[in-house]
Each structure stands twice: as structure tokens, then as C-alpha cells.
Amino acid sequence: SAWQSQSKVSRRGKDDDESRMGDEDDEWMQPKILMKPDDQLDLNAEELKEEFTRILTANNPHAPNNIVRYSFKECCYKMKMGVDQLAIHFSMDGNMLHKESDEGKRQLTRLGLGDGPSEQNLSEMEIPGEEDLEVEVEGEEAEKDAPKEVAVTKPPEQAALRNQFNYSERASQTFNNPYRERGTSTEPPPRTNFTATANQWEIYDAYVEDLEAQEKAKEKKSRDKDDKDKKSKTIILEPTSADEVFTRIGKPAKIVERMVNQNTHDEIAQDFKYWEDQSDEFKGNEGTLLPLWPFKSEKGKKFSVTAVVFNPIYDDMFAVAHGSYDFLKQSTGLVCIYSLKNPSFPEFTYTTDSGVMSLDFHPEHPYLIAVGFYDGAVAVYNLREKSNTPAYISSAKSGKHTDPVWQVYWQENDLDNQLNFFSISSDGRVTCWSLIKNELQGTDIILIRMQPDNDADSGVGMDLACGTCFDFHKSTDYLFLVGTEEGKIHKCSKHYSSQFLDTYDAHHMAVYAVRWNNFHPRVFASCSADWTVKIWDHNYSEPMFTFDLGSSVGDVVWSPYSATVFGAVTDDGQVHIFDLSQEKYEPLCQQSVVQKKKTKVNHLAFNQHYPIIAVGDDRGKRYDSEAQS
Secondary structure (H helix, E strand, C coil): CHHHHHHHHHHHHHHHHHHHHHHHHHHHHCCCCCCCCCCCCCCCHHHHHCCCCCCCCCCCCCCCCCCEEEECCCCEEEECCCCCCCCCCCCCCCCCCCCCCHHHHHHHHHCCCCCCCCHHHHHHHHCHHHHHHHHHHHCHHHHHHHHHHHHHHCCCHHHCCCCCCCCCCCCCCCCCCCCCCCCCCCCCCCCCCCCCCCCHHHHHHHHHHHHHHHHHHHHHHHHHHHHHHHCCCCCCCECCHHHHCCCCCHHHHHHHHHHHHHHHCHHHHHHHHHCCCHHHHHCCCCCEEEEEEEECCHHHCCCEEEEEEECCCCCCEEEEEEECCCCCCCCCEEEEEEECCECCCCCEEEEECCCEEEEEECCCCCCEEEEEECCCCEEEEECCCCCCCCCEECCCCCCCCCCCEEEEEEECCCCCCCCEEEEEECCCEEEEEEEECCEEEEEEEEECECCCHHHCCCCCCCCECCEEEEEECCCCCCEEEEEECCCEEEEEECCECCCCCEEEECCCCCEEEEEECCCCCCEEEEEECCCEEEEEECCCCCCCEEEECCCCEEEEEECCCCCCEEEEEECCCEEEEEECCCCCCCCCEEEECCCCCCCCEEEEEECCCCCEEEEEECCCCEEEEEEEC
């Protein structure tokens, strides 16, 4: 009965446990109640059955697609087309060896297993535990046989292998060099003890000595200034307001001025770079000139433009000389240096006491300008110096001209490697000026004398002729041409100062310009007040071409980029552009560039790099035009 009661109690406990476990199972088996969000869409059966296909690719969504690399071959940044799509989530270097590898076989051999355990040995190595279980189940006979088999097949413990790989660790230790310390010590500098007693009188005497020294320095400075004034020069330059004081805001103000001018003349700059006249395709051999920038200065309104020269190094810079061809209205002169980047105001301005009649840039030193004046003096200005006075100037002592200097021209350095230039004047002299230290030293190369008609080649005459222009040969530096007021052109040499090599009866009136061709060594051009432009071969006395322009021709210039293109300007305000390879009898372009009818065009110049020409008139204005053909 006790056992029955105990069994009943145990059964009740088991029933309670089973009922409790059933309740827990019922809780897990109950269906889950899904909570529907308020903003969930209500889809019908068709929409629920609709399938949406998503394609998985191996591309890394986080890989960048805008990587750029600098290409040294093309000198620019280029986008990298191929992008690495590989993404490594886990990486670990292992040091296990395969049992079939050479290193695995060597290690197995080292452990005494030969080429490695066979499958039978491996199976026997794993069986001992299982056989023990079988021995307990099967009976006594199996128990007697099992130990013998185990004793025979059980390998030695030292040859047991955990797996087919062998793990080995190796380590090494490097030798650390011992630390060394080095130090140096210097001897202290020698010292001396100085003592003095300063009282009020010694302090007063020191101040008096310093004041006397300052007074002596001022006297010396004023004395040097007086000596400089005694050696007065012919030309006194008036400093412009922009060069008087250079403040901290000078450079920023200049940059702002460039920006304002760039915005103001943006349309002209766009035309200068990209404008093309579509009608040129239907005009045949006829071209046009597009007016670009007008350059003018307040100080140069009352002057005529007497010379226009582009800088040989800086393509955007050119110099303009202002003077007067009216001999009864002579006054001061002006030299303006303009830049195409700033048409509103000149970069440099020099005011002189005498009219400027000619100028020229040095071909190798673009900051040096040679200038010829109406009173016969010549000077050299250095644009790098802030001083408004010329760096060199001629005087009566150095042998300056007595009449206006119509043209100056830089030449190569002489045998002493000194800078030199040539000048021609109405006094009949062609003079070479050398820059020696701080002065100009002049040497007459040739005297232009008037010749009778019956002795044109003798080079001997009584009176000096008036030289108006000259030009040196481009390849033969000693050969040059001289134009005169009588209409003759003389071929001269530096080596023969007493006679001419040849004389051409070129024009009936004054020769205003003579120019050697930049490419053909035998051809030169000349223009005159007799309305004609003539093309010559210096080996023949008669011209090859003669062009009548219908008005006095002020200047003729060969193009720097073509042997057959040249331009000329006339007193009626027109510019004539010729191209002998296209048309031998008529100009390609004949166009008026001035606004008023009575305005005369005096000079023009071709730019060395861009297809533009600069033209100057007798009212002090300069015009830049772009040639289209």
C-alpha cells in the first residue's frame, strides 16, 4: 500500500508536469497574430500574385565610379574606366601544408612515417575506441580477441597525427646594435670687460656729433644734386601721376583695372579670337579689316602719331611716338607704351620737351627703347627703371644731329660687345650710337650728299641731302638703304663711308619709307609722297611693281609671316593690304579706318604673332584691326 501510494503521488507529479509542459507547448503552437500598420497598402489578389524580378550582380555598390588619374602622356586628368569590384570581408594568412606537397612529405619522413600513413593505418588509428564498445556488447570471445588486435595495430604515441596537415612554428631574433652617444663641446668665445661712466655732458656731446654728421650728409646730397643740375640734359621728363608714388594698393588697383577692361571690351575680345566673316567665301580674292580697339591718351590728343612699333618679345605690347610734322607748331612730345590687355590707358608714359619723331624696341632686350627727337637728340629709355628720365641721351658734345631724327634702328652688338643703334636725320648724316657706361658715343657712318644727274654713281657732291628713312638688310648686316627728300634711294655699306654702292631714281617726291623684305634677300619696297608704292630688286635699277594709291603714302610695311603680303597707309585715311601671290595689280583690301574724312593715317605696324595691324593717325589715335581674307 505504501508503494501504491508512493506510485500514485509520483504519477500525479508526472501528470502535473506533463500538463504544464503541454500548456507551454500550446503557447508556442498558437498562431502568430500579425499587426497591420496603419499606412500599409491594401492589395488585391492579382496584385499580390504579381512577381517582381530582381537581378543580383557581382558589382560592388560601394565601389567609386569617378576615380581620376593624371596622365603624364596627355598632360591632363582622365577618368579611370576599370574599377575593382572585389570586396574582401575576411582574410587570414594560413601556414598549413598539404600532405602531398614536398614539405609535407619531408615532415612525415622526419616523424618516422615514411611517405605518410596509409588509409588502413588511419582507420586503425581511429578504430580503438569503437572496438572497445563492440567488445562490451558482443561477449567474452570478442573480449579475448580485441586486445590482441589493438596491441598489434596500435601505432606508437609519438607518431600519432591529428590530421593530414602538419603545423610548425619557427621564430628568429635579430641582433640589436648597441646604442652609441656622441657629443662635442666648444670653447666659449673670449670675453672682455668694458666699463665706462656716462654723464649728462657725454650724452649731450654724442647727440651733437650725430647732428653734425646728419647735416654734413644733407650738404653732400644737395651738392651732388646741384652738380647733376649743372649737367642739364636736353630732355626733361615730367613724371606721370601713376609713377610718382607707388603705394600698397597700386598692384591690386592695376589688376582690378584689367578686370574692368576685360568686361568692358569682352565683345571685342571675342571678335578678335573667333570672328570670321562668312561673306569672305563669296568675295574671291577680296578681304576685309575688322576694327578692334581704339587707343587714345588725353595727353596725346594734340599730337600726331609719328611712329608705331610692336615689342619683339611681348606680342601684346607696342610703343607709340607722338610729335608734330608741322614745323611751325612744335611743342613737347610724348612716348606711350600700350598693351592690348588695357586699351583705356597706357602702361608707361614719358613726356618730353621736344617732339618724338621715331622710336624702336631692342630685339633682344625688350625693355630698351631708342627714341629720336625733333631737335636732333637721341635717347634710350629703360622700362625696368622707375625713373622718368632717359638712361642715355645725346648732347652737342657727343655729336647730336642738328635736324629732326626721322628714324632709329637697333643693330647687333659691335666688336666690343656694346649695344648700338643707328639714326638718320635731315642733316644728311647716318650715325651709329654706342652705349658706353652712362653716355652715348656717336660715330658718323656715311654723309648723304646731293648728286648731279650726270654723275649719279660717284657719291660726291657739294651739299648734304636730307635723309628721311633707312632700313638694314635682314641677313647682310652691313648693307642698308637710305631714302632722301629728293626722291632717291641709295644702297650703302657700313664699310664704305665715302661713296654709295648704288643709287635708284625711285620717286619724284620725298621717300617716306623703305623696307627690306623679311624673307626674300633681294627685294625691298618703298613709298613716297608721289602717291606710289614700288617693289624693287636691288640688283636692277627699275622697279618690278608700281602701285598708284591715289594719295600721299605715309608708310609701307612687309608682313612678318608672308613674303608676298605688305600694307600701306595714305593721307585719305585708308589702309591698303596687298598679296602679290593672289593679286599683282590690285589690293586685296582697301578700307578706311578713321572716323573723320580729313584725318590722315601716318604709320602702321604688323603684329609678329596675331593677324592684326596697328594704325596711327595725325590726331593722336591708334587703331587695331584684324585682317580677314
